[in-house]
Amino acid sequence: MLANELKRSSRRPRLSEEVSIALEGQIARGEVKPGEQLPVEKVLAGTFGVSRAVIREAIARLKADGRVETRQGAGAFVALVPKSLNFRFWQGDGPALAELREIFELRAMVESAIAELAARRRLPADITTIRCFLHAMDDALANGSDGSEADDDFHLAIAAATHNSYTRRLVEFLGRHFSESRRLAWTMPDGNSALPQQAQAEHRRLFEAVVAGKPRRARRYAHEHVRCAARRVGIELAGDLVSERSAELG
Amino acid sequence: MLANELKRSSRRPRLSEEVSIALEGQIARGEVKPGEQLPVEKVLAGTFGVSRAVIREAIARLKADGRVETRQGAGAFVALVPKSLNFRFWQGDGPALAELREIFELRAMVESAIAELAARRRLPADITTIRCFLHAMDDALANGSDGSEADDDFHLAIAAATHNSYTRRLVEFLGRHFSESRRLAWTMPDGNSALPQQAQAEHRRLFEAVVAGKPRRARRYAHEHVRCAARRVGIELAGDLVSERSAELG
DNA sequence: TGCCAGGAAGTTGTCAGACAACCGGGCTCC
DNA sequence: GGAGCCCGGTTGTCTGACAACTTCCTGGCA
Numbered sequence: 047m048l049a050n051e052l053k054r055s056s057r058r059p060r061l062s063e064e065v066s067i068a069l070e071g072q073i074a075r076g077e078v079k080p081g082e083q084l085p086v087e088k089v090l091a092g093t094f095g096v097s098r099a100v101i102r103e104a105i106a107r108l109k110a111d112g113r114v115e116t117r118q119g120a121g122a123f124v125a126l127v128p129k130s131l132n133f134r135f136w137q138g139d140g141p142a143l144a145e146l147r148e149i150f151e152l153r154a155m156v157e158s159a160i161a162e163l164a165a166r167r168r169l170p171a172d173i174t175t176i177r178c179f180l181h182a183m184d185d186a187l188a189n190g191s192d193g194s195e196a197d198d199d200f201h202l203a204i205a206a207a208t209h210n211s212y213t214r215r216l217v218e219f220l221g222r223h224f225s226e227s228r229r230l231a232w233t234m235p236d237g238n239s240a241l242p243q244q245a246q247a248e249h250r251r252l253f254e255a256v257v258a259g260k261p262r263r264a265r266r267y268a269h270e271h272v273r274c275a276a277r278r279v280g281i282e283l284a285g286d287l288v289s290e291r292s293a294e295l296g
Numbered sequence: 297m298l299a300n301e302l303k304r305s306s307r308r309p310r311l312s313e314e315v316s317i318a319l320e321g322q323i324a325r326g327e328v329k330p331g332e333q334l335p336v337e338k339v340l341a342g343t344f345g346v347s348r349a350v351i352r353e354a355i356a357r358l359k360a361d362g363r364v365e366t367r368q369g370a371g372a373f374v375a376l377v378p379k380s381l382n383f384r385f386w387q388g389d390g391p392a393l394a395e396l397r398e399i400f401e402l403r404a405m406v407e408s409a410i411a412e413l414a415a416r417r418r419l420p421a422d423i424t425t426i427r428c429f430l431h432a433m434d435d436a437l438a439n440g441s442d443g444s445e446a447d448d449d450f451h452l453a454i455a456a457a458t459h460n461s462y463t464r465r466l467v468e469f470l471g472r473h474f475s476e477s478r479r480l481a482w483t484m485p486d487g488n489s490a491l492p493q494q495a496q497a498e499h500r501r502l503f504e505a506v507v508a509g510k511p512r513r514a515r516r517y518a519h520e521h522v523r524c525a526a527r528r529v530g531i532e533l534a535g536d537l538v539s540e541r542s543a544e545l546g
Numbered sequence: 547t548g549c550c551a552g553g554a555a556g557t558t559g560t561c562a563g564a565c566a567a568c569c570g571g572g573c574t575c576c
Numbered sequence: 577g578g579a580g581c582c583c584g585g586t587t588g589t590c591t592g593a594c595a596a597c598t599t600c601c602t603g604g605c606a
Contacts, residue, residue: 100561160405368596
């Protein structure tokens, strides 16, 4: 019976799991800050009361998650930018590009749904906040500086405008992965400033749809924005999503 | 400058990295299929020409990503429904009933988008997995037992069928909050078994839409399922979401 | 025949110790 | 003052061993 295979609960937790959870917690709580060095393996082994092999497996997990980086001969350090995508992306790796595509795909799904809800729920205060970040991006464009942070805040403000705390928390959580993909739009080499300006035009359109309280239009613009952002870094998303085509009917 | 950061990546790759990438590739290419057992550690050590410790660290990474599950004394197996443990740290306390509406709202957004993508991407193996959990819920219904776990797995399997690892991780991430809301459907007191059966009918409809490869229908059924689920616990969601109305046009 | 207890073999989990590869700082020597 | 070398510290890898656990087979029993 297959039910036997599914029975995976109620097993004794492995030591390496416990250690990696504990370390992850320490990092999450800021007890070891980004860039700082973790205690050396031998010390960790002592404090946790396990062997070095267990510590190494736990750290291997954290490395896989991108929360920790190790340098042979130097030590293990809490990652500055967790889950660094851009390195592998610029190396033109296959899997990294695929990963980026998946992120854009998820962004398209989540952000379009959120834009729709925000257009339906936004209050005057929300509009003020969103507009503030829109202007911040305008400034960044004018100065030629990096507006990716304002970009993050812009989308976060839209999420907040849904007045659904879970939505907002979700976007905050995903922010780590999303911001990496957003930063690409602002730091494209070759000084082509037309691309950020194009993105900003999309932002403005999305903003106006939210202000006007047009859910369908907001959804379409949000989806279009993500798809264009993907295209700007050379990724072509399947464009035949229901939400999009149907929105044009409305 | 970005070039400085790139310099960091020109380091000799570690053995455990290479091994985990190689294994990951074998799994991705289907050389070892979901549910199948990996070669035992000693054999892997032999074929890769490294020690068992390296193999163990590589597998620790795959476990962290949820691509592999290990059972002491039995072996290492490619995960049926890849489970990601990455996001375990965001566990608020159990959602108050007031927050339940927000959770259902988020579910409606996420699950409908995922159902749509799954209907477009599902492969035969995905269908098999999903059907398996559908039957598990059938059994639970027949026995009068709790099928909420199979319910979780059902939706997780649909997320996996999108073949977007971030989607899958997102659903796993949200799982804690969602499963709470799903359990309500299975453990309604008053022995009214009509409600779970109604939910199961919705599951079946959704499943068939995914199997048939009808994205719009899958989106509508997923959305409807969540809305009905909410109604079954006394929460009325706003039903005028774009996705829904427009889907009826298609 | 059917089945159940129990052992044997196989597999993962953990430990301990050792050495290689490498980094960083301090020291010497020019 | 600066360049090069050395040395302690740290991670990376190897080896061998035992513990904990699962699976399967086998022999005895009803």
